[in-house]
Amino acid sequence: MKFSTEELIEGIRSGNKRLIAKAITLVESKKAEHRTQAEELLKQIMPFTGNSVRVGITGVPGAGKSTFIENFGRLVIANGKKVAVLAIDPSSSINKGSILGDKTRMEELAKEENAFIRPSPSSGFLGGVANTTFETMMICEAAGYDYILIETVGVGQSEVLVSDITDVFLFLKIIGGGDELQGIKRGIMEMVDLIFINKVDQDNLQKAKNTRLELKRALDFIPPKEKGWKIPVLLGSALYNEGLDEVYTKIYEFIEMKKKNDRFHQVRTQQAEKRFEYWVQEYILAMMKRSNSVEEAYLQHKKNASEMVSNPSTEAKIFVEKFLSKD
Numbered sequence: 350m351k352f353s354t355e356e357l358i359e360g361i362r363s364g365n366k367r368l369i370a371k372a373i374t375l376v377e378s379k380k381a382e383h384r385t386q387a388e389e390l391l392k393q394i395m396p397f398t399g400n401s402v403r404v405g406i407t408g409v410p411g412a413g414k415s416t417f418i419e420n421f422g423r424l425v426i427a428n429g430k431k432v433a434v435l436a437i438d439p440s441s442s443i444n445k446g447s448i449l450g451d452k453t454r455m456e457e458l459a460k461e462e463n464a465f466i467r468p469s470p471s472s473g474f475l476g477g478v479a480n481t482t483f484e485t486m487m488i489c490e491a492a493g494y495d496y497i498l499i500e501t502v503g504v505g506q507s508e509v510l511v512s513d514i515t516d517v518f519l520f521l522k523i524i525g526g527g528d529e530l531q532g533i534k535r536g537i538m539e540m541v542d543l544i545f546i547n548k549v550d551q552d553n554l555q556k557a558k559n560t561r562l563e564l565k566r567a568l569d570f571i572p573p574k575e576k577g578w579k580i581p582v583l584l585g586s587a588l589y590n591e592g593l594d595e596v597y598t599k600i601y602e603f604i605e606m607k608k609k610n611d612r613f614h615q616v617r618t619q620q621a622e623k624r625f626e627y628w629v630q631e632y633i634l635a636m637m638k639r640s641n642s643v644e645e646a647y648l649q650h651k652k653n654a655s656e657m658v659s660n661p662s663t664e665a666k667i668f669v670e671k672f673l674s675k676d
Contacts, residue, residue, distance in 0.1 A: 354390050361394060361492045366465055369492050373467060376484045391484060394491035399617070401433075401490045402604055405511035407501045407537070408521030413547045417521055417587035418498055419455040422464055424593050425496045431463040433489035435482055436500040437511065465494060483514045483624055512540045513623055516613070517600050519543045524553055524560045538571055543599055544582045545592065557584050578606060637672055646671065 352360070352371055360368025376387045408414050422432045434455070458464050467485060486497050501511045512518045520541040544564060549557040561582045568580050581599050585592015607613040638644045650668040654661035 354386055354393065357390055358393055358491075361488060362397065364492055369465060369488060370467070372488050373481075373485050376488065377481045387484075391487060394487060397491040398487045399490060401486075401495055401497050402517065402600065403486065403497045403499065403515040404600065405499050405501065405515035405518045406521065407511065407519070408547075409523070412521040412523050413587050414500055414521055415454045417545070417547060417593075418500060419458040420587050420590050421593050421596065422455075422458045422496075422498060423461065424590070424597055426461055426463045428597070430495035431465075431493055432458075432461075432496045432498060433465040433486075433492075433494035434458070434467065434498045434500065435485055435489070436468050437482065465489065465492070482510075486514065513620055516607070516616070517542050517603055519545060519596070519600075522546045522560070522564075523548050524556050538567065539574065541580060542574065542578070542603055543596065544580060545596055546582065546584050547587050549584045549586055549591070554584075575603075575607065575610075575612060577610065578603060643672055 352368065357368055357372045357375070361372055372390060375383055375390065378384065378387065406414060406418060418434055422434060425432045455466055459466050467489075482499060486499070489497055497515075499511050499515060518541050520537060520543070522544060524546060546557050546560060546564075561584060564582045568582075573579070583592050583595050583599070585595070587593065604613065607616065638647055647668060650664040653659055654664040658664075
């Protein structure tokens with residue numbers, strides 16, 4: 350059944366989860382007629398967006414992200430808030446699957462009236478899930494969700510993408526994985542706002558404390574992302590709800606500090622500008638490829654790049670200059 354833009358907006362504003370899901374599916378669609386409706390829907394809900402706390406969560410596989418998100422989400426709800434969970438799928442480019450599947454990994458949270466869980470598919474418009482996650486977040490904000498938890502899998506460029514659309518970037522770490530500091534990319538360390546060492550118990554408590562000390566020392570050599578904020582390194586167990594209250598408090602403190610320093614809206618403005626610049630590139634490429642002659646040239650230059658006939662950046666430059674030059 351097709352829903353009108355007005356019906357979808359009314360459903361979003363009233364918190365109807367079925368219509369919220371329908372709206373997200375619309376935004377993720379590649380079809381031209383869906384894109385037109387999706388753009389109108391996003392335009393109309395904009396006045397109702399921007400009031401949530403956006404939290405990006407990353408960590409190596411096995412760090413306990415799903416357990417953390419489920420129990421942290423329930424903690425958020427216990428504090429009188431509504432929570433939406435969005436997930437970026439690591440296998441999406443291969444099998445189009447979703448990391449959360451049918452939500453069986455978060456059974457308890459899925460049962461909560463004030464929770465909404467959405468696995469992000471790979472087949473979103475112009476490049477997949479990373480492009481539509483921002484728009485999906487807008488829909489959840491318009492629906493009144495106070496916390497948006499966005500899960501990445503800690504691979505590829507997903508950390509950068511998630512960091513560019515969130516207010517707080519949380520890194521989940523476990524000990525004993527053999528990686529310790531050498532397994533932590535400097536890039537991630539430069540982006541994080543909060544570190545939570547998960548799966549800590551009495552048997553590994555001392556190791557966890559040593560890891561925390563090493564992390565703090567490493568952070569001392571990295572310029573602070575936000576002036577006046579010393580990145581907390583917390584210990585706990587998401588499975589047993591240990592340390593989650595402290596995470597919740599630190600997130601609140603971080604947001605309040607950014608607001609006090611006039612950085613909260615400044616950062617969001619910068620993020621919106623990045624989204625604009627990204628979409629400009631995507632739309633230009635999409636429009637250029639609509640022409641058969643342009644697409645043929647695009648595929649030829651792409652082939653030259655893939656076969657290393659010449660440098661990929663050189664091929665890209667030749668292609669763009671050929672079709673965008675004044676001549």
